[in-house]
Amino acid sequence: MIRISIDAMGGDHGPAVVLPGLMKVIERRPDVTFLLFGLAEEVEPVLAKLPRLAALSEFHHCEVSVRMDDKPSQALRHGRWKSSMWRAIEAVKNGDADVCISAGNTGALMAMSKFCLRPMANIERPAIAAIWPTMRSECVVLDVGANIGADPQQLVDHAILGAAMAHSIFQLDRPAVGLLNVGVEEIKGQEDVREAGRMLREAALPSMDYRGFVEGDDIAKGTVDVVVTEGFSGNIALKTAEGTARQIGEYLREAMSRTLLARIGYVFARSAFRRLREKLDVRKINGGVFLGLNGIVVKSHGGADEEGFAAAVDLGYDMARRRLIDTIREQLEHFHDRQPKPEAAAADGVAT
Structure with a gap:
């Protein structure tokens, strides 16, 4: 059984969306149970209407709910030890759950996750990873x-984390990895990105197939299995992709309803448009994974609907089932074992 801890108060709609979303998970995941954390007065009335979910869940009342507009420092100060978000994360730390899912405040969730679970050895800054649909x-x-900005070592760490996730989720022996840049030529881009590229080339890690630099359009093309960047450009790219998907969807709806002939054509091409709509469904990229911590935490979009939240839970389930944390630890240890030790580097310097 996979046991998942849920911050039932997270998101714009709280238990009203979170709990029905879990019902969708139960329909396709027969080996899952839940630990639910939240305010009893809000969770229990919704849970009472979902007896199947109640039978597979263990509910814990919490005194505090982290608000969507709380600053991370405020959330830690007022919600540590007693909020639904903290206790959902703590369940992973204590071994009571395999993964934590929350649609709550992203900054607060990352701050609490780092404080409670702690970053893995040799990881300075955990990263948020997203599953991205491609051609x-x-x-x-x-x-x-x-993170806003990243130095070369942090970008290398992100490459290792992303490759481990692709290995676990996509079942790839050597995922293709690329560094996001303004061009594919080695002389282009910021110095930190170029240095990270050099480090990855020289490391020649067996856990990944480093392909060099990739550009923004390579993400949608699916040129590589893992695209590595820092949080500022990565977040802009993510929001741009979500907005573009919605824009195309609106264009199609408008075009199909403009004339009688267009509506008739839609009837005959309905199955093709259904497949296109599924491809453009931004809910399928819902679920940011906090990588680099001693435990799995998945952040669902705050405005996600039931299906969107269920998609985030599905992602967490898959990573727990495929033992993502063990894979990351193995690949990090392998990389750092291959790096020259400080004493050896100093000896080399004297010899030369």
């Missing part, structure tokens, strides 16, 4: 918002 299939993109 080929899907890819992992990170960081999409955890």
Whole structure:
């Protein structure tokens, strides 16, 4: 059984969306149970209407709910130890749950996750990774918002984290990895990005197939399985993709309803448009994974509907089932074991 801890108060709609979303998960995941954390006066009335979910869940009343507009420092000060968000994360730390899901305040969730779970050894800054639909299939993109800026070592760490996630989720032996840049030529881009590229080339890690630099349009093309960047550009790319998908969807709806002939044509091409709508469904990229922590935390979009929240839970389930944390630890250890030790580097300097 996979046990998932849920911050039932997270998101714009709280239990009214979170709990029905879990019902959708139950329909396709027969081996899942839930730990629910939230305010009893809001959770229990909704849970009472969902007896099947109640039978597979264990509810814990919490005194505090983190608000969507709370600053991370405020959330830590007032919600540590007692909020639904903290206790959902703590369940992973204590081994009571395999993964935590929350649609709550992103900054607060990251701050609490880092404080409670702690970053893995050799990881300075955890990253947020997203599953991105492409023309080929899907890819992992990170960081999409955890950190503004990243030095070369942090970009290398992100590449290792993303490759481990692609290995776990997509079942790829050596995921293709690229660094997001303003051009594919090695002389282009910021110095930190160029240095990270050099480090990845020289490391020649067996856990990934480093392909060099990729550009923004390569994300949608599916040129690589993992796209690595820092949080500022990654978040802009993510929001741009979401907005573009909605824009195209609106264009299609408008075009199909403009004339009688267009409406008749839609009837005959309905199955094709249904498939296109599924491809453009931004809910399918709902779920940002906090990578680099000693536990799995998935952030669902605050405005997600029931299906969107269920998609985030599905993602967490898959990573727990495929033992993502073990894979990341193995690949990080392998990378750092290959790096020259400080004493060896100093000896080399004297010898030369």
